[in-house]
Amino acid sequence: MHTSAIPTTSPERTVTATRPRPILRDVGREAQSCLGCSLRRICMPIDVADPEAKVLFEKLVASRIRLRKGDVLFRAGERFTALYAIRVGSCKTVALADDGDEQVTGLHLPGEIIGVEGIGNDVHVAQAVALEDTEVCVLPFERIEALAQRDTGFRRRLYRLLSSAIVRERSLSLMLGTMRAEQRLASFLLDLSSRYQMRGYSSTDFVLRMTREEIGSHLGLKLETVSRLFSRFAEEGLIEVQGRVIKLCDRIGLQHLLAAS
Amino acid sequence: MHTSAIPTTSPERTVTATRPRPILRDVGREAQSCLGCSLRRICMPIDVADPEAKVLFEKLVASRIRLRKGDVLFRAGERFTALYAIRVGSCKTVALADDGDEQVTGLHLPGEIIGVEGIGNDVHVAQAVALEDTEVCVLPFERIEALAQRDTGFRRRLYRLLSSAIVRERSLSLMLGTMRAEQRLASFLLDLSSRYQMRGYSSTDFVLRMTREEIGSHLGLKLETVSRLFSRFAEEGLIEVQGRVIKLCDRIGLQHLLAAS
DNA sequence: CGACTAGTTGAGGCCAGTCAATGTTGGTGG
DNA sequence: CCACCAACATTGACTGGCCTCAACTAGTCG
Numbered sequence: 001m002h003t004s005a006i007p008t009t010s011p012e013r014t015v016t017a018t019r020p021r022p023i024l025r026d027v028g029r030e031a032q033s034c035l036g037c038s039l040r041r042i043c044m045p046i047d048v049a050d051p052e053a054k055v056l057f058e059k060l061v062a063s064r065i066r067l068r069k070g071d072v073l074f075r076a077g078e079r080f081t082a083l084y085a086i087r088v089g090s091c092k093t094v095a096l097a098d099d100g101d102e103q104v105t106g107l108h109l110p111g112e113i114i115g116v117e118g119i120g121n122d123v124h125v126a127q128a129v130a131l132e133d134t135e136v137c138v139l140p141f142e143r144i145e146a147l148a149q150r151d152t153g154f155r156r157r158l159y160r161l162l163s164s165a166i167v168r169e170r171s172l173s174l175m176l177g178t179m180r181a182e183q184r185l186a187s188f189l190l191d192l193s194s195r196y197q198m199r200g201y202s203s204t205d206f207v208l209r210m211t212r213e214e215i216g217s218h219l220g221l222k223l224e225t226v227s228r229l230f231s232r233f234a235e236e237g238l239i240e241v242q243g244r245v246i247k248l249c250d251r252i253g254l255q256h257l258l259a260a261s
Numbered sequence: 262m263h264t265s266a267i268p269t270t271s272p273e274r275t276v277t278a279t280r281p282r283p284i285l286r287d288v289g290r291e292a293q294s295c296l297g298c299s300l301r302r303i304c305m306p307i308d309v310a311d312p313e314a315k316v317l318f319e320k321l322v323a324s325r326i327r328l329r330k331g332d333v334l335f336r337a338g339e340r341f342t343a344l345y346a347i348r349v350g351s352c353k354t355v356a357l358a359d360d361g362d363e364q365v366t367g368l369h370l371p372g373e374i375i376g377v378e379g380i381g382n383d384v385h386v387a388q389a390v391a392l393e394d395t396e397v398c399v400l401p402f403e404r405i406e407a408l409a410q411r412d413t414g415f416r417r418r419l420y421r422l423l424s425s426a427i428v429r430e431r432s433l434s435l436m437l438g439t440m441r442a443e444q445r446l447a448s449f450l451l452d453l454s455s456r457y458q459m460r461g462y463s464s465t466d467f468v469l470r471m472t473r474e475e476i477g478s479h480l481g482l483k484l485e486t487v488s489r490l491f492s493r494f495a496e497e498g499l500i501e502v503q504g505r506v507i508k509l510c511d512r513i514g515l516q517h518l519l520a521a522s
Numbered sequence: 523c524g525a526c527t528a529g530t531t532g533a534g535g536c537c538a539g540t541c542a543a544t545g546t547t548g549g550t551g552g
Numbered sequence: 553c554c555a556c557c558a559a560c561a562t563t564g565a566c567t568g569g570c571c572t573c574a575a576c577t578a579g580t581c582g
Binding site: 211212213223224227228230231243244 | 562
């Protein structure tokens with residue numbers, strides 16, 4: 001069930017770090033059931049009662065893929081065949097406009113499922129790139145379809161996955177449309193913080209996996225602006241910055257920034 | 262099947278034109294099948310072969326609702342019970358941030374289906390408001406669910422609906438994150454133009470249903486900026502403007518604006 | 523007619539972009 | 553181990569696009 005043809009995309013025009021490199025496909029790691037996965041609570045929080053459906057659920061993951069930093073999981077224009085659940089590491093998704101403009105639309109952490117925009121199109125409209133060494137589970141669409149048809153709970157999960165992607169994109173628009181630079185960055189940091197916390201990591205100390213340029217692209221800012229803001233936040237005692245190592249010192253202060261018009 | 266409780270939302274804080282007004286529910290117009298609908302090609306372009314599914318398909322629309330300009334179809338926080346297909350008129354969808362910020366996230370024309378963000382949440386996260394006298398079909402979620410379970414084509418249609426909502430939101434983000442004011446407005450006009458064309462209306466002459474402020478909110482600009490840009494586009498011979506009546510004179514010129522860095 | 527909303531246009535200020543120089547970090551090979 | 557290089561990051565000076573504030577006009581409705 002490999003993708004039979006790798007569609008031609010323009011020769012690598014990415015913000016950073018995406019050297020042209022052969023696409024790595026299944027590394028032959030044996031699949032594993034979601035049932036025993038430690039990320040299940042975040043990734044697939046459903047119960048499947050019906051025995052037949054349960055069998056399908058256990059076989060949802062066809063394989064695992066290992067990615068090194070900079071590896072491309074899927075490209076825009078490539079045929080949609082599966083969703084991917086991040087098990088270890090992190091990925092960015094990058095949207096490409098017709099005119100070559102591009103934007104980091106999302107930063108995805110373990111337990112998140114990516115690739116949903118392709119689900120109605122048969123084609124991916126975005127690109128996913130690993131930000132560090134990363135491992136993802138491959139959920140082939142036929143299996144998703146089959147399980148969705150049989151099990152109501154899973155179908156609900158699928159709806160939720162899609163609608164929360166809509167909501168996420170929308171809140172990004174809201175941010176880009178209404179916030180000023182400092183608010184965007186504060187909002188970004190707070191969002192990251194709470195997502196790390198949800199996964200049992202520190203909510204105050206973490207390492208950014210994106211460059212200033214990628215963060216800027218995500219927030220609709222230039223890298224210099226991002227850099228300046230980090231410095232300013234540090235001066236004001238809101239955070240401590242050491243390259244990509246971040247420490248949130250004053251969460252309340254950051255939240256106040258958001259409230260300010 | 263009416264919504265049993267109307268959740269309390271903050272007392273009307275919208276960009277414009279949304280006077281507090283009693284929510285109008287079903288006006289008692291008899292439902293009608295999608296099969297004979299002139300918008301079906303745009304709205305529900307599927308064939309349902311299986312006879313049982315066909316019965317469900319014919320009964321998809323429970324009722325129609327008529328809205329006058331400014332009427333609210335659903336509010337953020339309100340329970341999600343149905344999708345709505347626009348038959349006549351147009352609606353805007355408005356997203357509300359925690360801090361009171363709001364943004365027009367979409368302008369919806371006949372044949373479009375709105376409310377999909379609520380599909381996984383049981384709750385609407387946005388507000389939909391009629392921009393003119395408007396009529397919508399009510400597609401109760403139970404009926405959608407039932408048909409989706411039975412018919413593969415319809416299920417695909419549902420996926421497509423959701424994923425294209427993701428793509429639409431994403432391209433809005435892309436616009437807000439990467440384009441300058443004149444490009445945003447040009448892009449907005451060209452998008453509207455092609456959507457009118459798709460519906461058999463003139464692609465060059467149309468009436469904006471939104472105020473400058475609403476357009477600005479959608480594009481992440483202030484109303485003065487929108488107004489100035491309309492004037493400038495008119496000066497440059499790209500368009501003619503007469504209040505809300507727009508005539509696109511130089512489509513190519515507008516497209517050139519997009520390409521320019 | 524007055525009150526109100528929508529739209530236009532001008533003057534000035536500020537936030538973020540641009541251009542440029544310099545510093546820092548991490549990986550590679552001698 | 554260190555030298556070197558490239559990618560990443562920081563900081564400064566300047567610019568300009570969009571926002572803000574404000575005045576004025578046009579149309580609408582009671």
